[in-house]
Structures are given as structure tokens and as C-alpha cells.
Amino acid sequence: MPEEFARYPSLRGRVVLVTGGASGIGACMVEQFAAQGARTAFLDIDTINGERVAAETGALFLRCDLRDIPALRLAVAEVARSLGPIGVLVNNAARDDRHGWETVEPDDWDERMHTNLRHQFFCAQAVAPMMQAARQGSILFFGSVSWMKAQGGMPAYTTAKSAVHGLARGLARDLGPFGIRCNVVVPGWVFTERQEQLWATPEAVGATLERQCLKEKLYPPDLARMVLWLAADDSRMVTAQSFVVDGGAI
Numbered sequence: 001m002p003e004e005f006a007r008y009p010s011l012r013g014r015v016v017l018v019t020g021g022a023s024g025i026g027a028c029m030v031e032q033f034a035a036q037g038a039r040t041a042f043l044d045i046d047t048i049n050g051e052r053v054a055a056e057t058g059a060l061f062l063r064c065d066l067r068d069i070p071a072l073r074l075a076v077a078e079v080a081r082s083l084g085p086i087g088v089l090v091n092n093a094a095r096d097d098r099h100g101w102e103t104v105e106p107d108d109w110d111e112r113m114h115t116n117l118r119h120q121f122f123c124a125q126a127v128a129p130m131m132q133a134a135r136q137g138s139i140l141f142f143g144s145v146s147w148m149k150a151q152g153g154m155p156a157y158t159t160a161k162s163a164v165h166g167l168a169r170g171l172a173r174d175l176g177p178f179g180i181r182c183n184v185v186v187p188g189w190v191f192t193e194r195q196e197q198l199w200a201t202p203e204a205v206g207a208t209l210e211r212q213c214l215k216e217k218l219y220p221p222d223l224a225r226m227v228l229w230l231a232a233d234d235s236r237m238v239t240a241q242s243f244v245v246d247g248g249a250i
């Protein structure tokens with residue numbers, strides 16, 4: 001894996017907000033945006049890891065349960081007050097806990113929609129006015145290959161992740177006249193510590209690599225590289241699109 005990351009001059013000084021930045025892919029993105037010289041902030045429910053990442057990167061960490069929309073709105077406003085108008089939003093936070101179709105109750109369903117979909121919209125709604133004033137902005141939404149692969153065992157999660165595409169494309173149309181771009185990043189199976197611990201059995205890893213055209217495991221930097229480009233002005237005419245980073249699994 002290449003050590004160096006591409007440099008994006010337009011990200012220097014740009015205010016970037018990442019949700020779910022305390023671990024996994026989100027933590028890698030926080031690290032890389034900070035390395036680009038962006039004024040970086042992240043929201044997460046995980047205080048312990050959030051404070052660790054903030055100490056390591058110098059990024060601003062605000063604890064926030066993104067299922068709580070009033071709290072989300074206050075946190076976004078605090079980021080803008082502290083760092084300046086937000087120019088890039090990365091809607092990364094989610095939870096891919098498995099759940100059987102047979103046992104899901106209405107409250108479970110609603111909670112998983114709140115955890116994986118709803119906050120992506122309300123974070124976009126909160127930053128859009130700042131981006132409208134600047135006549136530019138990049139909003140990234142995180143999807144998943146899981147629904148594309150017809151992965152079972154998590155129907156609420158795969159539903160939420162497929163809905164992200166409709167959300168991004170509709171907002172791309174609404175916000176495009178203001179120079180605001182909306183795109184979806186679609187990770188394949190990305191081997192974070194959590195994924196390794198929870199699900200990376202030799203059989204599951206083997207089956208994934210068998211399915212991928214590229215026979216290597218994906219890691220968070222593979223996603224961060226795509227995100228940096230979509231966040232930067234280098235992708236200035238790219239919107240309403242989905243970018244799959246999965247080693248060719250689908």
C-alpha cells in the first residue's frame with residue numbers, strides 16, 4: 001500500500017466535519033484531513049476513542065449522539081463557531097450490527113434508521129446554509145456494498161445504506177445551483193479492527209477475496225484516498241454520483 005497520500009491544496013484551511021471519526025474509517029479520514037492542513041472536526045458517541053483521536057490529530061472532537069437531532073444541530077453549530085463555516089461534510093457514522101429479519105421490532109427498525117440514515121440528512125441540512133453562503137461545498141454520504149451484494153442478516157442496515165443513494169442524488173439536485181456537491185462513497189469490506197474482531201473468519205475473508213477482482217483486503221486508507229479527492233476542489237464538477245471502493249466485489 002503506498003505510504004504517501006496525494007496532496008490537495010484546496011483542503012488546506014478548509015473546515016471539514018467528519019461524523020463517526022473516533023474509530024475505523026472515520027478516524028483514518030480525520031487523520032488524513034488534518035494531515036492535509038484542513039481545520040478538522042469530528043462528532044462521535046465514543047468519548048474514549050474520540051479524545052484519543054483528537055489528541056493524536058489535533059482535530060476538534062465533540063461528543064454527540066447523532067440519533068439526537070437537536071444535539072446534532074447544536075454540535076454542527078459549535079463546530080462552525082469554533083473553526084469557521086463548514087466546507088466539507090463526511091457522513092460516515094453508522095453501525096452495521098447484524099440483526100435477523102425474524103426478530104426486528106418497530107423500535108429496533110427506527111433506531112437503525114436513525115443510526116445509519118437519518119443523521120446523514122440532518123447533518124447535510126445543517127451545513128448547507130454555510131455552503132450556500134460560500135457558493136461551494138462537498139457533502140459525502142457513506143453507503144455500503146452490502147445491499148449490492150444482497151448480503152442478508154441485517155435488513156434494516158442494508159435498507160438504510162441503499163436509501164443513502166436516493167438521499168444524495170436528490171440533494172445534489174437541490175443544492176447543485178449553490179455549487180454544493182453531494183456524492184456517495186461505497187466501501188467494500190474494509191478491515192478495521194472492529195471488523196477483524198467481529199466477523200473476519202478465514203472462511204468469510206476467503207469468500208470476500210474470491211469475489212473481489214483484486215485479491216487483497218481493503219483497509220481504511222483505501223477509502224480515505226477516495227474521500228480526500230471528493231472533498232477537494234479537484235472533483236469540482238463531480239456530483240450525484242456513487243464511488244465504489246471494493247476491490248471489484250460487485
Ligand SMILES: NC(=O)C1=CN([C@@H]2O[C@H](COP(=O)(O)OP(=O)(O)OC[C@H]3O[C@@H](n4cnc5c(N)ncnc54)[C@H](O)[C@@H]3O)[C@@H](O)[C@H]2O)C=CC1
Nearest residue numbers: 020023024025044045065066092093094142144187189190
Ligand atoms: N468497514 C466496512 O467493512 C464497511 C463500512 N461501511 C461504512 O463505512 C462507514 C465507516 O465504517 P466503519 O469504520 O467500519 O464503522 P465503525 O462502526 O467502525 O465506526 C463507526 C463510528 O461511528 C460512531 N457512531 C455510531 N453510532 C453513532 C451515533 N449514534 N452517534 C455518533 N457516533 C456514532 C461509532 O462510535 C464509530 O466511531 C460506515 O458508514 C459504514 O456503514 C460500508 C461498507 C463496509
Ligand SMILES: O=C1OC[C@@H](O)[C@H](O)[C@H]1O
Nearest residue numbers: 096144145146188189195
Ligand atoms: O457495510 C458492510 O458491508 C460489508 C460487511 O461485511 C461489513 O461488515 C459491513 O460493515
